[in-house]
Amino acid sequence: xxxxxxxxxxLLPLKKTAALLLAAALAIGTAGCTHQGAEERETLRIxxxxxxxxxxxxxxxxxxxxxxxxxxxxxxxxxxxxxxVDGGNNQTTQMEQIDRLLSKxxxxxxxxxxxxxxxxxxxxxAEAAGVPVIFFNRQPVAEDIDYRExxxxxGASAEExxxxxxxxxxxxxxxxxxxxxxxxxxxxxxxxxxxEPGHQDSLLRTEYCIKALTDEGVAVEKLAGDAANWNxxxxxxxMEQWLQEFGEGIEVVFSNNDDMALGAIDAIxxxxxxxxxxxxxxATAPALEAxxxxxxxxxxxxxxxxxxxxxxxxxxxxxxGREASEAVDLQEGxxxxxxxxxxxxxxxxxx
Numbered sequence: 001x002x003x004x005x006x007x008x009x010x011l012l013p014l015k016k017t018a019a020l021l022l023a024a025a026l027a028i029g030t031a032g033c034t035h036q037g038a039e040e041r042e043t044l045r046i047x048x049x050x051x052x053x054x055x056x057x058x059x060x061x062x063x064x065x066x067x068x069x070x071x072x073x074x075x076x077x078x079x080x081x082x083x084x085v086d087g088g089n090n091q092t093t094q095m096e097q098i099d100r101l102l103s104k105x106x107x108x109x110x111x112x113x114x115x116x117x118x119x120x121x122x123x124x125x126a127e128a129a130g131v132p133v134i135f136f137n138r139q140p141v142a143e144d145i146d147y148r149e150x151x152x153x154x155g156a157s158a159e160e161x162x163x164x165x166x167x168x169x170x171x172x173x174x175x176x177x178x179x180x181x182x183x184x185x186x187x188x189x190x191x192x193x194x195x196e197p198g199h200q201d202s203l204l205r206t207e208y209c210i211k212a213l214t215d216e217g218v219a220v221e222k223l224a225g226d227a228a229n230w231n232x233x234x235x236x237x238x239m240e241q242w243l244q245e246f247g248e249g250i251e252v253v254f255s256n257n258d259d260m261a262l263g264a265i266d267a268i269x270x271x272x273x274x275x276x277x278x279x280x281x282x283a284t285a286p287a288l289e290a291x292x293x294x295x296x297x298x299x300x301x302x303x304x305x306x307x308x309x310x311x312x313x314x315x316x317x318x319x320x321g322r323e324a325s326e327a328v329d330l331q332e333g334x335x336x337x338x339x340x341x342x343x344x345x346x347x348x349x350x351x
Contacts, residue, residue: 043079044108044319047101049094051114051138053086055230056259057282057304058112058137064308065110072312091115098122102129108315109133116200119144123151132318134311137302139200145334152324154310154336156302158204161281164342165205166212168279168298169252171344173218180277182251188218191242192225193235193255193264202227205256205281223250228260235263243271253278258287258299265295283343291345298344306338 048065050058062084069080083101087094091114101109102125109126111133113119119140126133132150139158145151172178173188181188190210195202206225213220224242228234235255242250253268253276255261261280268276275295280287283301290296310328314336317327328336 043081044316045081045083045104045106046108046110046315047098047104047106048082048084048110049087049098049101049112050084051087051094051112052089054089056284056286057257057302060284061112061137061304061308064305065312068308068312072316087114089114091118095122098125102126102131106131107319110311110315111135113138113140116140123148126150134314136307136311141200146332150318152314152330152334152336154307154314154328154338156307156338156340158201159208160340161201161300161302162205162208163212164300164340165254165279165281165298166209168300168342168344169209169254169277170213170216170218172277172297173213180251182248186219188213188220188251189223189246189249190220190252190254191223191239191246191250193238193253193260194225194227195230195256195260197227202256206254209254209279228263230257230259232259232263232266235260236266237263239264239267240270243267243273248273250276252276255280258282258284258296261296261299262286262290265290269295283341288343291343294345298342301341301343303338303340310336310338 046069048062050062053059053062066082069082072078073080083104083106085094085097085101087097094114095118098109098111109131111122113122113135116138117140119135123133123144127148127150132152134152134154135145136154139153139155145153169180169188173180183189192206194206210220210222223246226238228238239253253261253264255264255278258280259282261278264276264278268278277297278295279297280299281302282304283299287296287299291299313327314324317324324330331337
C-alpha cells in the first residue's frame with residue numbers, strides 16, 4: 001500500500017548530517033563577539049550557547065539561524081556575527097562559555113540551556129552585563145523568566161506537542177484498517193521513551209500524549225518507560241530490553257523526540273519481528289524520511305525554522321532598543337510559542 005506524509009504545513013528536509021550542519025553554523029562565529037574598532041560599531045554580536053551539538057534538532061536550528069543571518073545581512077546591509085559554543089551537555093562548561101561570551105561584548109545571548117534549574121545564575125550574569133537573554137527549546141522554570149526584564153523564551157509548547165502526538169495514536173486506534181489493538185483486549189499497551197529525568201519537555205510530553213488518549217476514553221496500560229536522554233543509541237538499548245521482555249505485546253512506542261524514536265526503530269529492525277507503531281516529536285529530516293518509508297508512524301512538528309526566525313527578529317529588536325512585541329508575537333511579556341503540527345501517514349496500512 002502506498003504511503004504519503006500528511007501534514008498541515010510544508011517542510012523542507014535538511015540534506016546534511018547534524019554534525020555538518022552545526023559545523024557550518026559554527027564557522028560563522030570565528031570572528032567571535034570581540035569588538036573590532038569604530039567601523040564595526042553597527043555590527044550585531046550574538047552569542048549562541050547550545051546544550052549539545054549531538055542533538056539533531058538543535059543542529060537544525062543552528063543551520064537555520066546561520067542561513068537567516070546571512071540573508072538578513074544582505075537585506076539590511078548590516079553585519080551580524082554569531083559566536084556559537086557547544087556545552088557538551090555539561091552545565092558547568094556552558095556557564096564558563098557564557099562568561100566568555102559576555103566578556104567579549106556580545107549584544108544578545110541565545111541560550112539552549114543544559115540544566116533549566118541553573119537559569120537564574122545565568123540571567124544574573126547577563127543582567128549585570130546589560131545583555132538580554134533569549135532561551136530556546138529547553139524552557140527554564142517560569143519563576144526565572146516571568147519576573148525579569150530582558151529575558152525571553154522561544155519554543156514549542158511541550159504540552160501541545162504531547163497532546164498532538166497522542167492524537168496521532170488516537171486516530172490510529174479508531175481506524176479499523178490499522179488493527180492497533182493486536183490482542184483484542186480493548187486496552188492500548190505501550191512503552192515510553194522519555195528524555196531527561198525532571199526535564200520540562202520530557203515530563204509534559206510524557207503526560208499529555210497519554211492524556212490525549214485517556215480523555216477520549218481509551219484504556220491504556222504502560223508496560224515500561226525509561227529515560228534515554230534524547231539519545232538514539234540509548235533509546236535503542238532500552239527498546240532492545242523491552243522487546244526481549246514484551247515482544248509483540250507492545251502496541252505503541254511513544255518517544256519524547258525523534259532521535260529516540262529512530263533508536264527504537266533501530267532495535268525493532270534488529271529484533272526481526274513485526275513492525276511496531278512508533279511516534280516521535282520534532283519532525284527532523286531523518287524522522288521525515290522514516291515517515292516516508294513507513295518505519296515511523298508519525299511525528300509532531302517542532303518548528304526549528306520558526307524558532308530561529310523568531311530569535312533573530314527578537315535579537316534585532318532588542319539590540320536596536322525597540323519593543324520586543326514589535327518584532328514577535330509575544331505572550332505574557334516573555335514567551336514566543338511556535339505552533340505544532342501532526343505529521344503522519346495518510347494511508348498507514350497494517351502494522
